[in-house]
Amino acid sequence: xxxxxxxxxxxxxxxxxxxxxxxxxxxxxxxxxxxxxxxxxxxxxxxxxxxxxxxxxxxxxxxxxxxxxxxxxxxxxxxxxxxxxxxxxxxxxxxxxxxxxxxxxxxxxxxxxxxxxxxxxxxxxxxxxxxxxxxxxxxxxxxxxxxxxxxxxxxxxxxxxxxxxxxxxxxxxxxxxxxxxxxxxxxxxxxxxxxxxxxxxxxxxxxxxxxxxxxxxxxxxxxxxxxxxxxxxxxxxxxxxxxxxxxxxxxxxxxxxxxxxxxxxxxxxxxxxxxxxxxxxxxxxxxxxxxxxxxxxxxxxxxxxxxxxxxxxxxxxxxxxxxxxxxxxxxxxxxxxxxxxxxxxxxxxxxxxxxxxxxxxxxxxxxxxxxxxxxxxxxxxxxxxxxxxxxxxxxxxxxxxxxxxxxxxxxxxxxxxxxxxxxxxxxxxxxxxxxxxxxxxxxxxxxxxxxxxxxxxxxxxxxxxxxxxxxxxxx
Amino acid sequence: xxxxxxxxxxxxxxxxxxxxxxxxxxxxxxxxxxxxxxxxxxxxxxxxxxxxxxxxxxxxxxxxxxxxxxxxxxxxxxxxxxxxxxxxxxxxxxxxxxx
Numbered sequence: 001x002x003x004x005x006x007x008x009x010x011x012x013x014x015x016x017x018x019x020x021x022x023x024x025x026x027x028x029x030x031x032x033x034x035x036x037x038x039x040x041x042x043x044x045x046x047x048x049x050x051x052x053x054x055x056x057x058x059x060x061x062x063x064x065x066x067x068x069x070x071x072x073x074x075x076x077x078x079x080x081x082x083x084x085x086x087x088x089x090x091x092x093x094x095x096x097x098x099x100x101x102x103x104x105x106x107x108x109x110x111x112x113x114x115x116x117x118x119x120x121x122x123x124x125x126x127x128x129x130x131x132x133x134x135x136x137x138x139x140x141x142x143x144x145x146x147x148x149x150x151x152x153x154x155x156x157x158x159x160x161x162x163x164x165x166x167x168x169x170x171x172x173x174x175x176x177x178x179x180x181x182x183x184x185x186x187x188x189x190x191x192x193x194x195x196x197x198x199x200x201x202x203x204x205x206x207x208x209x210x211x212x213x214x215x216x217x218x219x220x221x222x223x224x225x226x227x228x229x230x231x232x233x234x235x236x237x238x239x240x241x242x243x244x245x246x247x248x249x250x251x252x253x254x255x256x257x258x259x260x261x262x263x264x265x266x267x268x269x270x271x272x273x274x275x276x277x278x279x280x281x282x283x284x285x286x287x288x289x290x291x292x293x294x295x296x297x298x299x300x301x302x303x304x305x306x307x308x309x310x311x312x313x314x315x316x317x318x319x320x321x322x323x324x325x326x327x328x329x330x331x332x333x334x335x336x337x338x339x340x341x342x343x344x345x346x347x348x349x350x351x352x353x354x355x356x357x358x359x360x361x362x363x364x365x366x367x368x369x370x371x372x373x374x375x376x377x378x379x380x381x382x383x384x385x386x387x388x389x390x391x392x393x394x395x396x397x398x399x400x401x402x403x404x405x406x407x408x409x410x411x412x413x414x415x416x417x418x419x420x421x422x423x424x425x426x427x428x429x430x431x432x433x434x435x436x437x438x439x440x441x442x443x444x445x446x447x448x449x450x451x452x453x454x455x456x457x458x459x460x461x462x463x464x465x466x467x468x469x470x471x472x473x474x475x
Numbered sequence: 476x477x478x479x480x481x482x483x484x485x486x487x488x489x490x491x492x493x494x495x496x497x498x499x500x501x502x503x504x505x506x507x508x509x510x511x512x513x514x515x516x517x518x519x520x521x522x523x524x525x526x527x528x529x530x531x532x533x534x535x536x537x538x539x540x541x542x543x544x545x546x547x548x549x550x551x552x553x554x555x556x557x558x559x560x561x562x563x564x565x566x567x568x569x570x571x572x573x574x
Binding site: 293342362384385390 | 498530531533534537538541563564565566567569570
C-alpha cells in the first residue's frame with residue numbers, strides 16, 4: 001500500500017479508537033481531571049497512530065492486528081483511567097470498541113458494497129469515502145449516546161454493579177463474533193460468486209444486525225426497568241417498616257399497669273396496608289383503643305391510614321368522648337377528600353379503675369365480648385357511617401362494663417372475609433368458634449391460635465385483605 | 476364477574492347489577508357511571524342479583540350518592556341479606572335510600 005493509503009487507513013482505525021475511548025471516559029467515573037484526560041486522549045491518538053502506521057506499512061491488510069490491537073489499547077487505557085469496578089470497566093470498554101470498530105466497519109463495508117459491487121476497501125478513493133462515513137457515524141452516535149442513552153447506561157451500571165460480570169461474555173462474544181462476520185464480508189467476492197447470493201447475504205446480514213440491535217436494546221431496557229422496580233420495592237419495604245413502626249408493637253406496652261392485658265397484630269396483604277390498631281394512655285386512668293380499616297389496599301390506603309391514625313390520636317389528647325373524637329376527625333378527613341376513600345373505626349376509651357368502656361362505632365365490624373365463664377359473643381352495637389363519608393355524620397356512644405376476667409376482641413374484615421379455595425368466607429361463626437376454643441388462653445395465645453385457624457382455613461388462597469386483631473383482658 | 480344493565484327512560488336511569496361488586500369489578504361500574512350520569516335526575520340501582528359488595532364497591536356507591544344528592548335522587552332496591560348487613564355494618568344504611 002502506498003504511503004497516502006496507509007496514512008488514511010490508519011486514520012480510519014484511529015477514529016474508531018478515539019471515539020471508543022471518549023465513550024468509555026464519559027460513561028465511567030474518571031480518576032483524572034478533564035485536562036489530564038485530554039492529554040491521555042492525545043497521547044493515545046499519537047501512540048495508536050504510530051503503531052497502526054507501522055503495522056500497515058508492513059502488511060497492508062493486517063486488520064486483525066489493526067482492529068483488535070486498537071481495541072486492546074482502548075481496553076487497557078480504560079482499566080487505567082477509571083476508578084470503577086473492574087467488571088464495569090471491561091464491559092464498558094469492550095462494548096464501546098465493539099460499537100465503534102465493528103459496527104462502523106460492518107456498516108461502511110455493507111453500504112459501500114451495496115453501492116459498488118466490485119468494491120476494494122483499500123483503494124485510495126474508497127478509503128476517503130470510508131473515513132467520511134465513519135466520522136459522520138461516530139459523531140452522530142456520540143451525540144445520541146451522550147444526550148439520550150448515557151443516563152440509562154449509567155443507571156444500569158449503578159444498579160447492576162457486580163452483577164455486570166455476567167454480561168461480559170455477551171460483550172466478548174459480540175465483539176469477536178462480529179469480527180468474524182466482518183472478515184466474511186471482506187471476502188464476500190471470493191465466497192459468493194453470483195450477484196443474487198451476494199444480495200441475499202447482505203439482506204440477511206442486515207436483518208441479523210437489526211435483530212441483534214433490537215435484542216440488545218431489549219436486554220438493557222429490561223435491566224433498566226428491573227432496577228427501577230427493585231428500587232420501588234426497596235422503597236416499599238422502607239414504607240412498610242415505617243408503617244410497622246407507627247403501630248405499638250412492644251408487649252406488654254405498659255408494664256407498670258397490671259389491671260389489664262392487651263395484645264394486637266396487623267398482617268398486611270401487600271407490603272403496606274390500610275388496617276391499623278392503636279392504644280395509648282390519655283391519662284393515668286384512661287386507655288384509648290382504636291381499630292380501623294381504610295377502604296382499598298396498598299400505597300393509597302397506607303397514606304390514608306397514616307392521616308387517619310395521626311388525626312385520631314391527636315384529637316383524643318385530653319378528650320374522653322369517642323363521639324366527639326369521631327365526629328371531629330370525620331370533618332377533618334372529609335375536607336378535600338377527592339378520592340372518596342373512607343375508613344371504618346371502632347374507638348373505645350377504658351377507665352382502668354372501673355372497667356367501664358365508652359365506645360363509638362363508625363362503620364366497623366361488631367366487637368366481640370367474653371364474660372368470665374361464658375362464651376365469646378358479638379356485641380351488636382349501633383353503627384354510624386364510616387369516617388370520611390359525609391361531613392355531617394353523627395355518632396352514638398355506648399357503654400360496656402368489663403369485670404375482672406372479661407375479655408374484648410376487636411378485628412377487621414380481613415378476618416371474617418378471608419376466603420378458602422371453595423370461595424367460602426371465614427365468617428363471624430368460624431371466628432367465634434375459634435375464639436371459644438381458646439377462651440381460657442391469654443390475649444397473645446388467643447390471637448396466635450386464631451391466626452393459625454385462619455391460615456389453615458385459607459390454606460391455598462393468597463391473603464387478600466389486611467388482617468388485624470386486638471384483644472383486651474381485665475385482670 | 477359483574478354484569479351491568481342500563482335502562483334509560485327520559486332522565487330516569489335504572490341500573491341492574493348482577494354478580495359481585497369488589498376490587499376487580501368496581502372499576503367497570505365506575506367507568507359506566509362516569510359516562511352516563513350527567514343530566515340524570517333519578518337513579519335507581521336494582522341489587523336483586525348482586526351477591527356481595529366490598530369496600531371498593533361501597534366507595535363507588537358513596538361517590539354516586541354524593542353526586543346524585545346534587546342533581547336529583549338515588550334509590551337502591553331489592554338488596555339481599557348479605558348486602559344489607561354490609562350496609563348496616565358500615566353505616567351506609569343511614570345515608571342511602573333503600574326500598
